[in-house]
Amino acid sequence: MNVLVWFRNDLRITDHPALALAAEAGEAVLPLHIVDPAEWAGAARSARQWDFRAESLRELREALAALGAPLAVRVGDPVAVLDKLCRLHRIGRILCLDDPACGPLDLRVAEWAASAGVALAILATGPGAAAALRALPAVEPGPIPPARALRLAPDRCPHRQTGGRAQGLLLLQSFLDRRAEGYRAGRDHPLLAERVSSRLSPHLAAGTLSRAEVRAAVADRLAARPGGDWGPGLLAFRAALAPPAPVAPPPEDRAADPARLAALHKAETGLPFLDATLRCLAATGWLPARLRGMVASVALHHLGLPEHAAGAVLAAGLTDHAPPVHWAQIRRAATGRPADPIALAASLDPGGAFTRRWLPELAEVPPPFLQEPWRWSGAPRLLGRRYPEAVVDPATALRDARHRLAQRPAAPPVELIDWSGARPLRGRRMPATPGQLCLDL
Numbered sequence: 179m180n181v182l183v184w185f186r187n188d189l190r191i192t193d194h195p196a197l198a199l200a201a202e203a204g205e206a207v208l209p210l211h212i213v214d215p216a217e218w219a220g221a222a223r224s225a226r227q228w229d230f231r232a233e234s235l236r237e238l239r240e241a242l243a244a245l246g247a248p249l250a251v252r253v254g255d256p257v258a259v260l261d262k263l264c265r266l267h268r269i270g271r272i273l274c275l276d277d278p279a280c281g282p283l284d285l286r287v288a289e290w291a292a293s294a295g296v297a298l299a300i301l302a303t304g305p306g307a308a309a310a311l312r313a314l315p316a317v318e319p320g321p322i323p324p325a326r327a328l329r330l331a332p333d334r335c336p337h338r339q340t341g342g343r344a345q346g347l348l349l350l351q352s353f354l355d356r357r358a359e360g361y362r363a364g365r366d367h368p369l370l371a372e373r374v375s376s377r378l379s380p381h382l383a384a385g386t387l388s389r390a391e392v393r394a395a396v397a398d399r400l401a402a403r404p405g406g407d408w409g410p411g412l413l414a415f416r417a418a419l420a421p422p423a424p425v426a427p428p429p430e431d432r433a434a435d436p437a438r439l440a441a442l443h444k445a446e447t448g449l450p451f452l453d454a455t456l457r458c459l460a461a462t463g464w465l466p467a468r469l470r471g472m473v474a475s476v477a478l479h480h481l482g483l484p485e486h487a488a489g490a491v492l493a494a495g496l497t498d499h500a501p502p503v504h505w506a507q508i509r510r511a512a513t514g515r516p517a518d519p520i521a522l523a524a525s526l527d528p529g530g531a532f533t534r535r536w537l538p539e540l541a542e543v544p545p546p547f548l549q550e551p552w553r554w555s556g557a558p559r560l561l562g563r564r565y566p567e568a569v570v571d572p573a574t575a576l577r578d579a580r581h582r583l584a585q586r587p588a589a590p591p592v593e594l595i596d597w598s599g600a601r602p603l604r605g606r607r608m609p610a611t612p613g614q615l616c617l618d619l
């Protein structure tokens with residue numbers, strides 16, 4: 179029986195029990211990645227995310243080719259692609275890894291697989307690697323499409339992180355060798371965070387590295403009992419690494435104010451710390467968690483944007499966009515205390531170096547007025563000319579947001595994606611590799 183190994187957000191050949199199982203069985207293997215245009219058409223998606231993924235796919239294709247079976251890439255609706263390939267290549271079994279981002283899709287695939295008589299096994303993540311693969315004959319690998327083929331808008335991100343496992347491993351190494359010492363103290367700092375944070379997030383989102391291997395590398399480093407601030411830094415990092423409970427994307431329940439949405443999109447809200455943060459995001463594709471939280475909170479509470487719209491603007495800027503993580507954090511910002519961007523700037527960017535780096539048009543604004551340029555006597559020659567007027571009065575917007583929050587009835591419970599239990603998937607749990615479970619459909 180031929181077997182198809184479906185790679186989703188697990189673009190690696192190690193820590194991959196599905197690939198290991200296929201290799202062990204000695205069957206002819208078709209490794210596949212499906213690019214779903216509908217998924218990439220969403221407002222939260224962007225060319226920077228695709229470019230990172232395309233680089234990771236290229237590297238995965240090479241790694242799989244070295245094992246004997248290069249990665250095939252197909253563009254289309256996943257069920258239609260799987261149906262066509264299974265018929266064409268007489269595939270009797272599909273193996274893949276469980277993935278919180280794929281819950282609703284897995285339901286559709288499970289339904290199709292049952293009707294098509296194809297066995298589908300969704301395996302728990304865990305250890306496992308293939309020594310060699312027997313390729314299915316006569317399979318065209320297929321091109322890895324450029325971003326424009328997916329109709330993604332041109333997206334200049336000069337400091338975007340590079341995809342592929344090799345880059346991920348280099349980052350992990352440099353973090354554990356040199357950078358983690360400053361993690362605890364510097365991870366929220368707008369200027370230091372880009373160095374002392376691991377920057378592993380796009381690799382964990384695409385699965386070029388597994389969380390388990392990162393955790394194991396941290397454990398090895400901790401076992402060497404590093405002194406100074408290394409231990410606390412590594413422990414704080416290990417705690418951050420635990421995946422939060424995933425949350426479903428919010429409904430598109432109301433329209434966003436177009437002027438405010440555009441201001442957020444263009445980093446022209448007139449609130450300097452927010453605009454500086456948004457420009458940093460546009461140029462790098464990354465922000466530390468604290469600044470992501472501030473962007474989300476101000477977009478939701480000060481600007482009054484709905485969760486789906488505010489979350490999508492932030493997500494599209496992130497190379498590491500991971501829907502289950504992202505929407506959980508947006509929900510948290512929506513239900514939590516509204517952030518005060520002026521107070522946050524005072525604590526995170528007291529000298530204004532970060533704000534001035536990204537907003538050079540504010541160079542002449544004296545330090546006491548940097549975050550509130552409307553209070554400066556020179557404001558008339560700056561605001562509405564070289565820098566926009568604030569879209570909202572931040573003090574009034576904050577007061578109103580706090581008032582609204584105090585009036586609001588208790589938030590309904592967050593809808594978690596219980597992807598292991600709540601899916602109406604039926605099957606027998608069986609070990610995939612020793613110690614691992616798989617949901618055999």
Ligand SMILES: Cc1cc2nc3c(=O)[nH]c(=O)nc-3n(C[C@H](O)[C@H](O)[C@H](O)COP(=O)(O)OP(=O)(O)OC[C@H]3O[C@@H](n4cnc5c(N)ncnc54)[C@H](O)[C@@H]3O)c2cc1C
Pocket residue numbers: 365375376377378379380382383415418419420421422465466467468470471474493496498499500501503504507508511
């Ligand atoms: C509003 C908002 C939106 C977010 N959207 C995303 C997203 O789309 N994709 C994403 O990967 N992370 C998201 N995060 C979480 C967090 O900000 C990033 O994971 C982190 O900043 C990535 O940088 P790093 O890899 O250097 O993190 P490090 O601090 O070095 O942490 C290592 C890893 O731990 C995990 N992690 C760290 N902090 C968090 C956190 N607060 N919540 C969940 N996981 C965490 C990530 O996998 C991260 O790569 C969001 C946070 C907020 C507040």
